[in-house]
Amino acid sequence: MRFQLFVFLGSFLLFQVELIVARLLLPAYGSSAAVWTTCMMFYQGVLLLGYLYAGRLSPRVLAGRYRWAHLAFVLLPVVTFPFHLRSVELPPIAAIIVTLALSLGWPFLALSTTSLMAQGWLTRTEHPSRNDPTFLYGTSNAGALLALLTFPFLVEPALDTRTQLGLWYVAYAAFVVLTVLCIRAVRPADAAPPDASPVTPASAPVPASRASGTARLAWLLLAASANALLMAVTNVLTLDASMPLLWIVPLTLYLLTLILCFARRPLTPEGLNRLCVAGLLVAAAAAVAALARVQSVLPSLALHGAVLWVGCLLLHASLARCRPEEPRLLGSYYLHLSVGGWLGTALIVLGIPLLLGSLAMAYVDYGVAGLLVLAALFARDVALRERGEPRHRLAPLLAGGAAVAMAAILALAAVKLLHSRVDGSRTFYGLYTVKDVDGLRLFQHGSTVHGVERRAEEALGEPLLYYHRGSPVGRVLTESPSRARVAVVGLGIGSLAAYGRGGERWDFYELDPEVERLARSHFTLLGRSAAEVRVVTGDARLRLHEAEEQAYDVIILDAFSSDFVPTHLLTQEAIDLYLRKLRPEGLLLFHISSRLFDLAPVLTRLGAALGLQCAVSGAESLSEAELAQGQSPSRWFALTASPIQARWLDEHLGWDQVRASEDLLSRRVWTDDYVNLLQALRW
Numbered sequence: 001m002r003f004q005l006f007v008f009l010g011s012f013l014l015f016q017v018e019l020i021v022a023r024l025l026l027p028a029y030g031s032s033a034a035v036w037t038t039c040m041m042f043y044q045g046v047l048l049l050g051y052l053y054a055g056r057l058s059p060r061v062l063a064g065r066y067r068w069a070h071l072a073f074v075l076l077p078v079v080t081f082p083f084h085l086r087s088v089e090l091p092p093i094a095a096i097i098v099t100l101a102l103s104l105g106w107p108f109l110a111l112s113t114t115s116l117m118a119q120g121w122l123t124r125t126e127h128p129s130r131n132d133p134t135f136l137y138g139t140s141n142a143g144a145l146l147a148l149l150t151f152p153f154l155v156e157p158a159l160d161t162r163t164q165l166g167l168w169y170v171a172y173a174a175f176v177v178l179t180v181l182c183i184r185a186v187r188p189a190d191a192a193p194p195d196a197s198p199v200t201p202a203s204a205p206v207p208a209s210r211a212s213g214t215a216r217l218a219w220l221l222l223a224a225s226a227n228a229l230l231m232a233v234t235n236v237l238t239l240d241a242s243m244p245l246l247w248i249v250p251l252t253l254y255l256l257t258l259i260l261c262f263a264r265r266p267l268t269p270e271g272l273n274r275l276c277v278a279g280l281l282v283a284a285a286a287a288v289a290a291l292a293r294v295q296s297v298l299p300s301l302a303l304h305g306a307v308l309w310v311g312c313l314l315l316h317a318s319l320a321r322c323r324p325e326e327p328r329l330l331g332s333y334y335l336h337l338s339v340g341g342w343l344g345t346a347l348i349v350l351g352i353p354l355l356l357g358s359l360a361m362a363y364v365d366y367g368v369a370g371l372l373v374l375a376a377l378f379a380r381d382v383a384l385r386e387r388g389e390p391r392h393r394l395a396p397l398l399a400g401g402a403a404v405a406m407a408a409i410l411a412l413a414a415v416k417l418l419h420s421r422v423d424g425s426r427t428f429y430g431l432y433t434v435k436d437v438d439g440l441r442l443f444q445h446g447s448t449v450h451g452v453e454r455r456a457e458e459a460l461g462e463p464l465l466y467y468h469r470g471s472p473v474g475r476v477l478t479e480s481p482s483r484a485r486v487a488v489v490g491l492g493i494g495s496l497a498a499y500g501r502g503g504e505r506w507d508f509y510e511l512d513p514e515v516e517r518l519a520r521s522h523f524t525l526l527g528r529s530a531a532e533v534r535v536v537t538g539d540a541r542l543r544l545h546e547a548e549e550q551a552y553d554v555i556i557l558d559a560f561s562s563d564f565v566p567t568h569l570l571t572q573e574a575i576d577l578y579l580r581k582l583r584p585e586g587l588l589l590f591h592i593s594s595r596l597f598d599l600a601p602v603l604t605r606l607g608a609a610l611g612l613q614c615a616v617s618g619a620e621s622l623s624e625a626e627l628a629q630g631q632s633p634s635r636w637f638a639l640t641a642s643p644i645q646a647r648w649l650d651e652h653l654g655w656d657q658v659r660a661s662e663d664l665l666s667r668r669v670w671t672d673d674y675v676n677l678l679q680a681l682r683w
Contacts, residue, residue, distance in 0.1 A: 002185065003118050003127070006178040007136045010114030011143030013171055017111075018043050019151045020164050021104050024085060025096060026568040027541070027672040038096045041349075044342045046105060050112025051338040054120075055331030061120030067183045070117060074179050077107035081169050107172070115140040116334050123327045124187045129264060134323055134330070138262030145255040148248065153678065160674040211329050216336055218322050218383040221376035223340030224347070226315040228372050230254045231348035232365035233308040237301065249301065250308050257312040261320045272317050279310040311373060318380045344372070353426045423522055429512045434522045440464075440630050441522065443493045451493030452630040453523050461528035466593060466634035467495040468626075472617035473556070473589060473636050474499065475653055480587075483553035486531075487581070489540040489569065490558035490591075491515050493523040500531025507547075508533065509540035541574055550583045558591040565597055567675045575606050579641065588639040593632075597680045601664055603637050608660035609669045612639045613646035615655040 283306035443451035477499035491510035
């Protein structure tokens with residue numbers, strides 16, 4: 001029991017500190033997409049080093065040595081507590097990696113060795129499962145799953161990051177105590193195991209010191225294909241279904257399959273078949289619902305989730321089946337799993353976008369992951385045949401069916417790619433598509449439309465979508481008195497530039513330079529603006545620090561969407577920054593149209609904390625003809641320190657004054673240390 005608790009807590013702490021520290025980096029390094037992706041690459045790299053460390057020491061561990069020395073390795077990270085993020089002057093990605101290495105590298109490395117060290121120690125105990133300790137790998141993934149599910153739903157909504165770290169330090173102390181208890185249970189090197197024979201025959205076979213090349217290739221490909229499938233499903237889901245925290249669903253399914261396949265009592269072939277059949281039935285039902293055009297994200301979520309469930313069950317069950325029989329080979333086994341996992345992730349996250357560029361649609365990820373799965377299953381069959389285990393008779397038929405399915409997916413991707421598409425690209429920040437539909441040119445980020453322009457010559461340069469002339473923001477910018485400078489966070493196709501007047505300067509802050517290229521190449525709003533337009537690339541909060549004080553008359557925040565809220569742009573520290581860059585009579589406008597999040601209470605609470613006037617636009621009603629022409633209703637929120645501005649919004653434009661209720665005042669204000677995104681979710 002102590003070993004299971006030791007491994008469970010180590011994995012829990014590993015995942016928790018990943019999430020906490022990545023959250024701490026957001027205000028300093030901007031975009032959550034860049035920060036989280038870079039952090040994940042760093043974590044996987046350090047995890048690989050941890051497996052390499054434990055794998056190299058596994059002979060000593062299996063001989064009962066190197067126990068108390070490892071305790072020193074676990075204790076040494078305590079000198080880095082409390083964590084201090086040591087920022088360096090480098091390009092953002094390199095700076096994040098160096099910052100994480102200096103601030104978190106040693107504790108993360110120590111925790112990443114837990115599972116493999118524990119499995120080696122277990123072989124030197126009286127535990128009934130000492131001859132096959134791989135069930136601890138399933139326990140490790142259970143700890144990771146608990147950390148994953150509790151952080152966004154329990155930990156982050158209740159505690160600020162300082163308190164989270166304080167509790168983490170206490171839990172690490174408990175981890176050190178468990179390390180001591182596990183070490184004490186290990187038999188010393190000179191103690192013979194209770195079931196050892198007094199004399200070892202000279203003719204006894206010598207255990208293999210190294211796995212065969214076929215087995216190692218199978219381990220590598222099985223781990224790589226499982227991770228590639230996870231990333232492919234995650235990419236497709238986040239494009240097809242707008243739901244918050246959606247990435248948790250596929251990662252949860254992935255970890256559950258690992259837990260089931262590496263449990264102390266692993267799945268029987270019959271149990272595996274039943275779970276796979278259940279997944280296929282769910283997929284079939286979801287496909288029928290999707291074909292019937294059910295207006296819900298659930299069919300898409302169920303279909304892709306079922307594909308991931310079945311695929312990972314087969315792959316992880318194969319990994320468990322192909323594990324080495326000799327405990328001394330476990331170090332090599334887990335090292336290959338780690339390398340394979342990193343390669344599978346890198347192939348989908350970095351390889352496909354770099355190799356295919358604008359052709360790298362999300363469904364291509366599916367096709368590539370599927371081909372990798374087929375290669376992994378073929379390598380598995382060869383490895384099992386080498387061990388004398390028969391291949392299942394249905395294996396060739398299943399492989400052939402899967403190959404046909406992959407070809408169909410790639411064909412579907414090609415059809416979707418060519419249909420109405422003008423241009424597009426896939427960058428670090430997402431998939432962009434420019435296409436023509438019914439006389440309109442659309443700009444999409446994923447599956448969300450971020451800009452529309454009519455293609456007729458007489459309509460070029462006219463703002464549409466949420467920014468049409470009669471929209472709340474359109475009326476503010478059209479009817480407001482003279483202004484000199486305007487800042488807009490979020491470029492899209494530059495629709496708001498249509499409201500620029502001669503002599504004005506408009507600064508658009510856009511995270512991804514590719515958005516500016518597409519906006520200038522395929523849309524006319526930036527080029528036709530009467531104002532001087534400048535696009536500043538990089539995270540808005542970081543780049544606004546470089547602007548002079550009290551520079552802007554209006555700052556417009558248009559970087560929020562239904563499925564993603566960059567929360568570091570909505571904290572008290574962020575609003576303080578905007579106010580410093582805004583003139584005393586200036587206006588802060590927030591685009592808060594969303595089916596999933598209600599940001600008005602969040603902004604109202606921030607306004608109350610900062611002593612600002614708050615107003616929200618009224619309901620916007622559009623006719624069928626206006627909707628067909630590319631206009632969309634929108635909702636906007638205003639913050640200002642000027643009572644005159646607030647009164648103008650109320651009396652001239654019909655905006656509603658907003659005051660914080662007693663219940664709202666009892667809520668915590670969002671800060672760089674505390675954000676509760678679930679609080680803003682529309683339930």
